[in-house]
Amino acid sequence: MYYGVDYYPEHWDETMWEPDLRLMKEARFNMVRIAEFAWSRLEPREGEYDFAWLDRFLKLCNEQDMLVMMGIPARNVPAWLIKKFPDLAVVTKEGIRESFGSRYTICLNHPYWPQYALRLAEKMAERYGSHPLVHSWHLDNEYGDGNICYCEHCRIRFTEWLKEKYGTIQKLNAAWGLVFWSLEISDWDELWLPAMTNRFGHNPGLLQDHHRFVSWTTEQFVMKQGDAFRKLAPDQPITTNLQSMTRYHTDYYQLSEQIDMVSTNYYPPLSYNSADLDLMRSLKNQNFWVVEQKSGPPGWAHNGYLTPAPGETRMYTYQAIGHGADAILYFRWRPSNFGQEQFHKGILDYDSKTNRIFKEISQVGEELQKIAPALKGTTCQAEVAILFSYDSRWALEHYYPHPDIQYRDYFLTYYLELQRQHVMADLVQPKTDLSKYKAVFAPLVYLMDQEIADNLARYVEQGGTLVYTFRSGAKDEYNNVVRSTLRPVIRNMLGIEIEESFALNPQEVNFMSAANGDIFSSSRWVDLIQPVQAEVIARYESQWYKGYPAVTSNSYGKGKAYYIGTFTEDDRFYESIVSRVLQETGVQPLINVPREVEVTVRTDGHKSIYFIMNRASELQEIVLSGTYWDVIQDMELQGRFEIEPFGVRILTKT
Known part of the structure; x- marks a missing residue:
């Protein structure tokens, strides 16, 4: 079981690194994810690479016996690259070219950007591909989000994609029914992108193929990134964080074919729910990782109303594990007091002092040391x-x-x-x-x-x-x-x-x-x-x-x-x-409990581990038929018991 946190060493003075890592060990963390947004520090000027700060951080990780999931920046490019290629910026559906200064604002179909992104990936793979602490590679961040562009580079590549798919203009005209409204084309150069129109919509066939093309564009680049690491760092698995069903411009079934391990974000209860966890498990029919687990309240321009109640962070952590997660990395260690995510909280607060969320996550860390041996080799099997x-x-x-x-x-x-x-x-x-x-x-x-x-x-x-x-x-x-x-x-x-x-x-x-x-x-x-x-x-x-x-x-x-x-x-x-x-x-409930209580099970075919979680706001009564063993409390459990709001019981039955 990998248990840890997302950390941004480039955000903090180096004197903070060692105390932070020591405190992470107190929470029983054994992994940290870093560097997915650090291109400007890794390559401050074109062709000039600075890995010295990253080496110093890895040295401190070694002292704390902390594994590293190494992020590879790609879509958040440094200012010098956008200055060199102004047409790298996304053109919106309304025809406006986005300005530099946010994230995911570059066109994935630009002819030169992949060269720079892949060159950085190769440099990092060459340097850390056999590093004993670098456990895995995290490709960029949230590939299922952003980057839908309507520029001329996109139109040209979309045309090539359609040529490959349909072969002839006649087949394209027929498939889309372009005779309707006299939209038939006679030359491939006449193809267009579904940018903003007046109140009447675009042709449905065009829209469908454009969605497929946008997804394919992301899949292709992830494949190229992955190939670089398989060549230079063959022993380290490749992953990237996918998101909830609220994000759907990338077909995750297809994207997952390009990575070794499926990872995801998990910020319940609003935009995420357990269906997103089951989707991640189903993509490759295997267990998955959560590399951004909610700890404090997430937010951009707001703060507070998603603050987890006592026990909530713990329950959602076990919900992820109960649905097949073999790694939990919380986002994030401490909130940033600068930048666009100032109100996106983390485990610690701005003052870096330990608090109730830190204590709750530390409790989970202690419990996982008990549970991990039972979890080994188990997965979820659905009927x-x-x-x-x-x-x-x-x-x-x-x-x-x-x-x-x-x-x-x-x-x-x-x-x-x-x-x-x-x-x-x-x-x-x-x-x-x-x-x-x-x-x-x-x-x-x-x-x-x-x-x-x-x-x-x-x-x-x-x-x-x-x-x-x-x-x-x-x-x-x-x-x-x-x-x-x-x-x-x-x-x-x-x-x-x-x-x-x-x-x-x-x-x-x-x-x-x-x-x-x-x-x-x-x-x-x-x-x-x-x-x-x-x-x-x-x-x-x-x-x-x-x-x-x-x-x-x-x-x-x-x-x-x-x-x-x-x-x-x-x-x-x-x-x-x-x-x-x-x-x-003949499909039976895992355990008969009230409808407000969630039950999941992981099994290796011999032993089964049941996760019972009370998502209701009231105390719930459970009546077990049979005898179970409570893994956390080290006690036999049978008959009637109560479970508090956000309460969790983890039981085995062999």
């Missing part, structure tokens, strides 16, 4: 999967079927209900082999090609249970509406026809009645379903379409496929449909 599609989210971004149906929000309704029923889930791509899962949920898989459709039908036919929702498969791979409403293989799998589909007025609410008498709300979207073979689970209660099926199920091959034809804000519906699927497929 359920939820399909997560960047392609679908991109397609939905510009042309939502309803303004109040958002991809992430709808995805999380299914994820969070599974969590409330104490079942873990993998978050997988639609083309993933699904055969190992007992149940799969497919919310808003809006954009779908034939390969995805065949994959889902094959999964059900071979014995799986699938929950398929409205608007899934509505678009093809070119972001064009599918003429047949449902692809034939999906229609056969679901055992239905869709007679008509439409959005409801935002204020309009209908209801649907289930066969067992339950009544649920229905809003935002309506599919009028005609069953062919399917069983009707619920019907609309009123309006001119009263009596039409809203939810169906169909046996197909050895499996079963559910169709959810409407949107609902009623949590009872999601509880009902998830419960039904879990019961039918």
Whole structure:
């Protein structure tokens, strides 16, 4: 278990380094992440490198037996480079060239920037590639954020990317349907980027391919950076920190192929939640690292309202570990009293004195020394999967079927209900082999090609249970509406026809009645379903379409496929449909605890380690069936016990 903190030695007087490192050891830290924003100190003038300060810091780390995750700056360039290449700055969607002075403001498609960034990477790899303390390499910072540019360099490279994909202009014109509004091109030089237009939007095919291109651009540079280290530092793993589902201009499934270990940031509870942790674990189907774990309140121009309550930092640390994290590095050691993140707090405050958060994190450090042997070799194994599609989210971004149906929000309704029923889930791509899962949920898989459709039908036919929702498969791979409403293989799998589909007025609410008498709300979207073979689970209660099926199920091959034809804000519906699927497929809760309490498990196939975490604001009562061992308190545990708000119990059962 790697346990540590993000530190910026270049921000502080060197006399502070040794006391800081000694205090880190008191907290039981064994790793520190450094240098991801330090290009101006590492290369203060073009071709003049200064590693002496970094050498001095590593020497102090050696004295404290502290491993180093070495950051490699790339996108926050020094002033001399932007002065040499003014066109390196990003051109915004509005056509404005950004000024120097912030972060992520350079164009990844500039012809010369990669040479300078890769040269710095190679210099660092040559110097520290065999350094005994340099444990791993952290490529830049937050590659899933920023850097969408609309300059001429981008247009030229986008054109080359499209040439490679489509081969001929005729195929491009046909794929995008550019005959609409007379947008057809006859020469590759006539291609354009989807920059700002008037009130009418860009062609959906253009928008979709541009999203893919932007993601590919990042993937390509990360691959080049990674190759440099694999050549010069082959024994040190490569990583970079990915972010929450609120950031989605880079396809993390693709990006993760370019790194050895997936890492992430984790700043709950607002923009991050445990689904982001499960996504990181699912990207490479292996454990991951958290290299920016929330300690104090994060903030840029504000401060205070996200201050963690006592126990909260500890609980979210164990939440990350319980979902598969093998490293926890807190952001950051102390807040900076200068620069743009002055209000982004850390473990210590500005005065550098120890405080309650330091003591809480030190407590976790002590506990991890007990827990680490049990965690060794364990990972999370899920029986359920939820399909997560960047392609679908991109397609939905510009042309939502309803303004109040958002991809992430709808995805999380299914994820969070599974969590409330104490079942873990993998978050997988639609083309993933699904055969190992007992149940799969497919919310808003809006954009779908034939390969995805065949994959889902094959999964059900071979014995799986699938929950398929409205608007899934509505678009093809070119972001064009599918003429047949449902692809034939999906229609056969679901055992239905869709007679008509439409959005409801935002204020309009209908209801649907289930066969067992339950009544649920229905809003935002309506599919009028005609069953062919399917069983009707619920019907609309009123309006001119009263009596039409809203939810169906169909046996197909050895499996079963559910169709959810409407949107609902009623949590009872999601509880009902998830419960039904879990019961039918034999998926059991990890431990029976109140819905407000989260449970995760890590296992090596022999021993299992359960993390029980109270995310509620009230005391919760737990009743165990069977005997467990409390790893932290070194005691046998059975029967009834209480867990306080933000409380954590870690139990083993062999």
